[in-house]
Structure formats: structure tokens, C-alpha cells
Amino acid sequence: MPYHPFRATVVSTQRLSPNFQRVRLSGLKYMGPRGHIHDLRIKLIFPGPSGLVEFPTDTQENWFEVWQSLDPATRGAMRTYSVRELDRDTGILTVDFVLHTAPGQAGPACTWASSATPGDDIYVVAPSADDESGPGIEFQPADANEVHLFGDETALPALARIVDEWPKTLTGTIHIEVPTAADRQEVNAPPGVSIEWLPREDAQLGALLIEVLSRHRGLPSPAPETEDAPDPDILWETPAFSSSGEEIDPRTSGGAYWWIAGESGVVKHMRRMLVRGAGIPRSQVSFMGYWKRGAAEG
Ligand SMILES: Cc1cc2nc3c(=O)[nH]c(=O)nc-3n(C[C@H](O)[C@H](O)[C@H](O)COP(=O)(O)OP(=O)(O)OC[C@H]3O[C@@H](n4cnc5c(N)ncnc54)[C@H](O)[C@@H]3O)c2cc1C
Incomplete structure (x- = not known):
């Protein structure tokens, strides 16, 4: 499994516009890839009713089996997002969330983003910095003109x-x-x-x-x-x-x-x-x- 869970902490949030919330997360120094990020997809894991799941450090390789073995009623939610920016020196990742919070449209991810505060923890599941195989990137212009x-x-x-x-x-x-x-x-x-x-x-x-x-x-x-x-x-x-x-x-x-x-x-x-x-x-x-x-x- 080329993706790994990184525990990350909210350092700041910013309402960019009526429907966008920017969240900056620290703890991503070892997140990859080192080259272009383009449309790299990442997974975010949000806390459930009993808090954020714990992935012991020895479950890095099989985090998905661990996730699947947890009770869906309490383990929290996992959703897919993109990287807006990744500062490799500080390990700070920027994610921009669409706030679709109208009645019947709100989900755990946008609800979390709308009220996130510095110090809150989530998991970011992403390739690690030493992975050069390029998983999760779909922007593939090849030799198009x-x-x-x-x-x-x-x-x-x-x-x-x-x-x-x-x-x-x-x-x-x-x-x-x-x-x-x-x-x-x-x-x-x-x-x-x-x-x-x-x-x-x-x-x-x-x-x-x-x-x-x-x-x-x-x-x-x-x-x-x-x-x-x-x-x-x-x-x-x-x-x-x-x-x-x-x-x-x-x-x-x-x-x-x-x-x-x-x-x-x-x-x-x-x-x-x-x-x-x-x-x-x-x-x-x-x-x-x-x-x-x-x-x-x-
Ligand atoms: C590769 C990839 C990259 C993505 N990158 C981003 C990103 O960078 N930023 C971002 O905001 N989203 C991104 N998304 C979309 C995001 O994963 C979905 O919008 C997701 O459903 C949000 O989770 P949620 O828990 O808020 O809502 P869910 O629990 O998944 O859905 C709850 C309800 O909200 C509705 N809903 C979901 N999204 C929207 C929306 N945008 N507008 C209106 N209603 C909606 C659903 O139809 C459902 O009825 C990406 C998705 C993929 C596959």
C-alpha cells in the first residue's frame, strides 16, 4: 500500500470566500511526493464520536485493514481531498474545503472544516516523501500539445x-x-x-x-x-x-x-x-x- 497515515494538527484556518474554508495542517514533513503534486488525491480521516482513531506506528503498511476492522459507527469518517500547497521545509499542508453546509448537504468533512481550530488533530493519508512511483496523480498530459x-x-x-x-x-x-x-x-x-x-x-x-x-x-x-x-x-x-x-x-x-x-x-x-x-x-x-x-x- 503506497499510502500511509500521517497524524496532523491544525495550525490555522481561514474563510477564503463564502463557500471555501482553508485549513493548514502541520506534521507533514515526510509526506510525498517530492516532485510535482498536481492533482494528487489524499485521504483525510476525521474524528468520530469517541475521538480520532489511533494508528499504532507499526500499522503504517496495513493502515487500511486496521481502518476496515474498526466499528463504522465510532471510527469517524474518511474523505478524499487535494493538496492546495505543501511546504516541504515546514511540513505544512494546505487543504481548501468546499463548505456545502446547506440542510441535507453537510457531511462530516465540511462540518469539521467549518469549525476546525488550531490544535485539532486529524490523519492525512498520503504517499511518503521517499515514494517515487507517483501514486494518486491523474493529471497525465504526457506529450500532448x-x-x-x-x-x-x-x-x-x-x-x-x-x-x-x-x-x-x-x-x-x-x-x-x-x-x-x-x-x-x-x-x-x-x-x-x-x-x-x-x-x-x-x-x-x-x-x-x-x-x-x-x-x-x-x-x-x-x-x-x-x-x-x-x-x-x-x-x-x-x-x-x-x-x-x-x-x-x-x-x-x-x-x-x-x-x-x-x-x-x-x-x-x-x-x-x-x-x-x-x-x-x-x-x-x-x-x-x-x-x-x-x-x-x-
Ligand atoms: C480526487 C478528489 C479530490 C477532491 N478534492 C477536494 C478538495 O480539495 N476540496 C473539496 O472541498 N472537495 C474535494 N473533493 C470532494 C470531496 O471529497 C467531497 O465533496 C466529499 O463528499 C466531501 O465530504 P463530506 O463529508 O463533506 O460530505 P459527504 O458525507 O461525502 O456527503 C454528504 C452530502 O453532501 C453532498 N456533497 C458532497 N460534496 C458536495 C459539494 N461539493 N457540494 C454540494 N454537496 C456536496 C453529498 O452529495 C451528500 O448528499 C475531492 C474528491 C476527490 C475524489
Whole structure:
């Protein structure tokens, strides 16, 4: 198992905007990878009713079996997040949480983030610094000439990290749907990269991303989302992996690479537009459901 649990302590919190809470955590000096982080996924373990679980130091390798053996009613919750920043000298990790705290939408992670205070402990499960195999990173432009990224607010931290580490030779476009105009952040686009913010305000979730993608590819306006049959699974497809077991042709050199992350039903809709509608090869796209409307993670 290339991931390990690191016990981490809140050093500061900051309300960035109406729907984002930034939490800085110490204790991550030995967290990896040493190279690019891009959209590295990490797991956070939050305290349950009887506090934070303890992973003895000799359970580093088999932490997941230990986690699974614990009573789900008391062990707390584990959720997936991205790295906004990792300061390797101080071992301070920055995580930006979306605050989806409306009635019926709040979960243990965003509830914890909204009230976290310095001194609170959680576990961060991540690769260790000496692991050079690169687990958990899906941003894979390979030798593409251009890159197009689309994401909702849950993908903003990963998108911002990718922009900070942007490969110098690549041009590209980035489209980010956020709940309100006040949730836009300072993201410095490198030369050759354009960033478009899409404040949702009163629009339907994902509608702006879908519209901008249809404009981008000259595709006809998409059919309403209600035509989708309810799908219990979270979509996760990369140039090298398909959650549905689909065979993927080998990747051809050059061309464009597409990275799309957000609410699973919206991403699925965009997948259909790109792959079926525009004929983009599956090997040039990563489609990732970061959350699912109406379903808790796990
Ligand atoms: C690879 C990856 C990276 C991610 N990175 C980040 C990140 O950096 N920051 C971040 O905030 N999220 C990120 N997410 C999304 C995050 O894991 C989910 O939003 C998660 O469900 C939050 O857990 P929770 O305990 O707050 O809610 P849950 O208990 O999982 O869900 C409770 C309810 O809230 C709803 N819900 C969940 N998320 C949202 C949302 N964003 N808006 C509205 N309703 C929601 C669910 O549908 C459910 O009804 C990432 C997900 C993945 C897979």
C-alpha cells in the first residue's frame, strides 16, 4: 500500500470566500511526493464520536485493514481531498474545503472544516516523501500539445495546484465553475493558458461547464440532464484506467489532453459530449467524479 497515515494538527484556518474554508495542517514533513503534486488525491480521516482513531506506528503498511476492522459507527469518517500547497521545509499542508453546509448537504468533512481550530488533530493519508512511483496523480498530459481542464469548486484546489506547476511547453484552457462570483480566487495563469471563471449563482449545477464545453467543441447544445438514468457508481476514467472496465486504445502522440473533474453526473454528461459527440479518443481524457449529488462518499 503506497499510502500511509500521517497524524496532523491544525495550525490555522481561514474563510477564503463564502463557500471555501482553508485549513493548514502541520506534521507533514515526510509526506510525498517530492516532485510535482498536481492533482494528487489524499485521504483525510476525521474524528468520530469517541475521538480520532489511533494508528499504532507499526500499522503504517496495513493502515487500511486496521481502518476496515474498526466499528463504522465510532471510527469517524474518511474523505478524499487535494493538496492546495505543501511546504516541504515546514511540513505544512494546505487543504481548501468546499463548505456545502446547506440542510441535507453537510457531511462530516465540511462540518469539521467549518469549525476546525488550531490544535485539532486529524490523519492525512498520503504517499511518503521517499515514494517515487507517483501514486494518486491523474493529471497525465504526457506529450500532448495542449491541455483543456474543466472543473467545479471541488476541483478548484487541484486545478490551482496544476496551474502552479504548469509544464512550461504546454498551452491550454481552464474553466472553473464556482458557486458564486465571490468564490473566484487569485490563480496566476502562465503564458499560453487562459482561465475562465463560471460563477453558478442561480444556474443549475454543471450547466455552465456543459455549455462552455459545447461552445469549445462546436457541439450542439446538450440534451437535458434528466435523460441520464440514475447511476449508482462514481465515474473514474483516465488514459490508463476505466471504472467500468472499458478497453482503452493506446495513446497516440501529440494532440490535446482533457482533464475533467466535478460532480459525477455532470462529468458523465461531459464525457458523452466529448467521446461520443466529438469523437475525442478515450486515451486523451481523464474524467473524474469528485463527488455525487445526494450520496455521501464511502
Ligand atoms: C480526487 C478528489 C479530490 C477532491 N478534492 C477536494 C478538495 O480539495 N476540496 C473539496 O472541498 N472537495 C474535494 N473533493 C470532494 C470531496 O471529497 C467531497 O465533496 C466529499 O463528499 C466531501 O465530504 P463530506 O463529508 O463533506 O460530505 P459527504 O458525507 O461525502 O456527503 C454528504 C452530502 O453532501 C453532498 N456533497 C458532497 N460534496 C458536495 C459539494 N461539493 N457540494 C454540494 N454537496 C456536496 C453529498 O452529495 C451528500 O448528499 C475531492 C474528491 C476527490 C475524489
